[in-house]
Amino acid sequence: MFRLTPFASAAALMLLSACSGPRDEQASLAAAEAFLAKRDTASAAIEIKNALQLRPDSARARFLMARTLFEQEDPAGAEIELTKAIDQAYDPDQVALLRAKLWNAQGRYSATVQEFGVNPLNDAQGSAAMEVLLATAQVGLRQWDAAGEHVRRALSRVPGHEPARVLAVRIDAAQGRLDASLAQAQQLTAQLPGNAEAWKLLGDLLRAQDGKTAEAAAAYEKALNLDATNADALSALIEVNFDRGDLAGVERQVAQLMKVAPNRPTTMLYESRLAGAHKDYERAHQILEGLLKVSPNDVRFLQAAGAVAFAAGRRSEAVGYLTKALRTTPENVAVRQILAQVLIEDDHAAQALKVLEPLNSTGPADGKTLALAARANQALGDTGRAAQQLSQAAQRPDASPALRIEAEVVAALAKGGGAMDVDKLSRIASQDPTVLPDVKLIEALLQRKQYPQALQAVAALEKKSPKSAVPPTLKGRVQWLSGQRDAARQSFAEALGRDANHFPALANLAAMDVEDRKLGDARRRLDGLLLADPGHVEALLTLADLDRMAGQPAAQIRERIAAAVKANPGSIEARLALVDHDVRQGDANAALEAAQAANSALPNSIPILERIGRLHLMRGQNEPARSAFGAVLSLDAKNLPARLGMADALLGIGNTAGATEAVERAIADAPRSAEALRAGANLALRAKQYGKVVQYARRVQELRPQEPAGFLMEGQAELLRGGYPAAARAFSAVLTLADNPDAAAGLHRALLGAKRNADAQAFAESWAAKHPEDVGFQLKAAEGAIANRDFAGAERVYRQLIEKQPRHAVALNNLAIMLLEQHKPGAVAFAQRAVELSPQQTDFADTLAQTYAGDKDFAKAIDLQRKVVERAPQVPDYRLNLAKLQLASRDEAGARKELQELKKLGPAYPRQAEVTKLLQGL
Incomplete structure (x- = not known):
């Protein structure tokens, strides 16, 4: 529970006043200053309030109250009291010094520099103190030269000025000159043995050295021996014990800090951090929530709240706190670094780089910034850039051993271009x-x-x-992949014996259950985990996958995923799973609604924005799609899916030149991307530039001779221009590299196109025998038969597939179409089964309407087709089918209305010639 700073009640103050006898204003203020010198701020506050009761307009009292509140870490209250002191014309030199201290403590370094950059103080001691404060502000802004200049000015005003000498060493250390700085700090403590700040400086520099933790702790202890009330030294000692993992030591020192600085925000921050270290995130959050109620814009509290939310897995909440902190103090390095770390962990590496960018523009980036930028670049696939940045970070004197190892590992990754x-x-x-x-x-x-x-x-x-669940989990993975299934199960079980909730081990066992067709066992494992952690997002989503494998109704699967979203509103994985489920069901409206809700909860998420763009494309809404893809590109200018999505949107509005420019930019940004080259090939295909398509394909083959992408592109291009022998050679080349279902389907179609029907049949039978579960090939083989108008052959393939998988909605739908094409009975029953399995799939409903018409039930056909058009008004073919049904039922007025709507689409609709012909026939 949050504890407010305990000011005495009015009755208590009266009692104190009565016990101590009458005291005038100046005596009370003199006593307050004496208490402040001993850092007894609570007693000082009582004396100041006594003075203010006697004289509310006392400028000196207001100033001392501001100073007291500042030392009690109440910047907002201090600012108010300081303003009152200024209104009462208190000593401007003392006001300036306290205001600069206050702003620096709040991280408002720019304000300090702008207000006091031209030092307004004339007194030597005061002027030197202001120069130190200005130097401190410049350090906060990472302006090292300017900071050094202010230190030199301080020493010129007061030679040997101790705070300036200490700060000069800190500036050197901040620029990476750790060895020289350490030597200077040791010299300082020898020359100024009674200066607690010099000893704290020595402790800080020793702590930055490998293996010097004990010596650092000794230096902090020395500082505390000199000044038992030095909360900064005690805080540093607490940090040492956090580094050591000595939580018992932290608890002892936090208790000591509570004696030195009871109820101070710093003390409460450590209480919160200690609770977090014990994984009591709720307690940590409660402490910080209380602090934020009093000071909602305090950067320290926002930063700590962001760190706690991140540790607790509430990433979107963490981003909210840290973003607010950054808006308050944009120059705050620590906040930028923590926010970048959260964004990287949350798969928003491009945004993380934007957050870090200002730290690179104000001078050489520090080691932590370089390391974070490297991790972001690695997440974006730029391993070479990541290796370079980590190498720079690892060469800094303050680089940790872990960072140096990480640099070597990423360098090893980069050496093989990812291998x-x-x-x-x-x-x-x-x-x-x-x-x-x-x-x-x-x-x-x-x-x-x-x-x-x-x-x-x-x-x-x-x-x-030896106690971690990771080694046996990895061992089980190796054993599973090498065919040692029983040993793998034992290893995964051993991992769960070490950590019953270790999800990778549990997920691997569940996956093995699925392979063994034991879906019930897999489900029971996950249900057991959910008893301990009902909101476990990976478990909930895996259960949804199991439901899908078991053929459960789509609505039940959606409920499962929605539960994961409700339990984890900040989980991008859960939100994307919901969007993708709706897409699989063909419900673009529900998918878009889910994506937009995800964007509201997790703004500026690149994967979410990409899906919003794609969903708008699916709905034929090209302008909103452009806007979504544009938002992605503003976050990541080289985002390939967004660049290609932008090209699709531009094509949708008829801007072929813009689409071509977007694709060319994508190819320039990612010259090894098969997707980008395929997009270029698709544009060439639209222009019937088949030779250019083959050029793209050959380019991919040169870049990746051991990968199938280029040969597939060539085969597909040759198929489209009728070069069946060349297509057969390209697809055969793919099959020498790997068993590729797309290549197999392409070869089958090429053989049919070359009139080598016997070879096509023999190949299809051979492939099906080797790959009995390859449903994709069967579907492609049926498509090949349809392309050659072999509807009976396609019907045969679909019937074979339905015999194996009676709930395969696509096969049921397509079989209904084949029966329609051949004027055979039974199409309605198959189409109805497809719609029952996937009620949101509009093209299945479109097929069912056609089958009703095939049975001459035009009323039912038209009624259903109208619903199809209402659900997907962006698909003009559905409207054209409705017009044809109306013509067949002799509803010429209704048909004319739908055809005129299609006419408005102009050349963007490629079937305008058919529309015109139908209108002319009315």
Whole structure:
């Protein structure tokens, strides 16, 4: 529960006054100053209030109250009292010094520099003190040269000025000159053995050195011996114990801090942090919530609240706190760094780079900023840039051993362009006590399918981390991939024995259950986890996947995902799962509504904005799509999906030149992207520039000769221009690289196109025998038969597929179409089954309407087709089908109305010739 600073009640004040006898205003203020000199702010506050009762307009009392509140860490109250002192014309020099201290403490460094950049004080001591405050502000702004100049001015006004000498060393240290700074600090403590701040400085510099934690703690203890009320030194000692993981030591020192500075915000911040360290996030949040009620814009509280929310997994809440803190003090380095870290963890690496950008523009970035930028670039796939930044960070004297190891690991990643350097990782892992290089080494060995070596690496990791659930989980993964299923299950069970809620192990066991067709076992595992943690987002989403595999109704699956969203409103994974589910069901309206709700909860999320853009494209809403993709590109100018989405939106409004420019920009930004080159090929196809398509394809083949993408593009282009022998050769080239279902379907279609029907049939039978579960090939084979108007052959494929999977909605729908094409009975029943399985799929409803018409039930057909048009007005083909049904039922007026609507679309609708012909026939 939040405890307000305990001021005495009015009755208590009267009692104190009565006990101590009458005292005039000046005596009370003199007593207050004496208490402040001893840092007894509570007693000082009582004396000042006594003075204000005697004389409310006392300028000196207001100033001393401002100073007291400042030392009690109440900046808002201090600002109010200082303003009153100014109104009463209190000493402007003392006011200026306190205001500069106040602004610096709030992180308002720019305000200090702008107001007092031309030092207004004439007194030597006061002038030197102001120069130190200006230097401190410039340090906060990372303007090292300006900071140094202010220190020199302070020393010129008062030679040997101790605060200036201490700050000069801090400025050197901040610029990375740690060894020289440490030597200077040691010299300072020898020359100024009674200066507590010099000893604290020495402690800070020792703490930045490897293996110097004990010496740092001793320096802080020395500072406290000199000044037992030095809360900063005690706070630093608390930080040392946090570094050591000595929470018992932290508790002792927080208790001591409560004696030195009871009920101060700093003390309460440490209480909150200690609760967080014990994972009591609710208690930590309560403490901070109380502080924020009193000072809602205090950057310290916002920063701490953001850190607690992040640790508790409430990422969107963390972003909210930290963004507000950053708006209050844009120059605050620590807030930018924490916010960037949260954004990286939340898969918003591009936004993280934008947050860090100002730190690079004000001078050389510090090591932490470089490391965060590197992690963001790595998340965006720019491993080379990440390696360069981490290398720079690791070369700084204050770089931690973990950071240096991370730099080596990423350098090993970058060396192979994404394929990890196994030899280098092995060397790092053998020399480093941390687990990061071991985990990366195991991943690299798994990529290479070097399972025995991976098991050896897991054994080494086990020695480093014998109590962690990670080694047996990785061991189980290796065993599973190498075919040792029983051993894998044992390893995953061992991991859960170490940590019953270790989700990777549990998820792997559930996945093995699914492979063994034991969906009930998989579900029971996840239900058990949800008993302990009902809101576990991964478990809820995995259960939704299991429901989908089991063929459960779409509405039930959606309820499961919606529950995950409700329990985890800040989870981007849950929100995207809901959007993607609605897309799979063909319900673009529900998907867009879910995406927009996600955007409201998690603004400026690139994956969410991308989906909003795609959904608008699905609905034929090109301008809103442009806006969504434009928002993505403002966050990440090289975002490939957004750039290609922008091209699609521009095509939708008939701006082919703009679309071409967007695709060319995408190819320039990502020359190795098959998606970008495919987009270029698609534009060439629209212009029937088949040779250009093949050029794109050959370019992909040169870049990635061992990957199928380029050969697939060439085969597809040749198919479209009727070059069936060339298409067959391209698809065959793909199949020499890998069993690729798309290539198999393309080869089948090319053989049919080349009139090699016997070869096509033989290939289809061979592929189906080797890949009986390849539903995609069967669907593609049916499409190939349809392209050759072999409707009976397509019907045969769909019937075979439905025999294996009677709930396959696409096969049911397409079989209904094939029966219609051949004027065979039974189409309605198959179409109805497809709609029952996927009621939101508008094209299935469109098919059902056509089957009703095939049975001459035009009333039912038209009624259903009108509903289809209402649900998807952006799909002009549905409106055209409605017009045709109305013509068939002799409703010429209704048909004319729908055809005239289509006529308004102009050349953007490619079937205008058919529309015109139908209108002319009326």
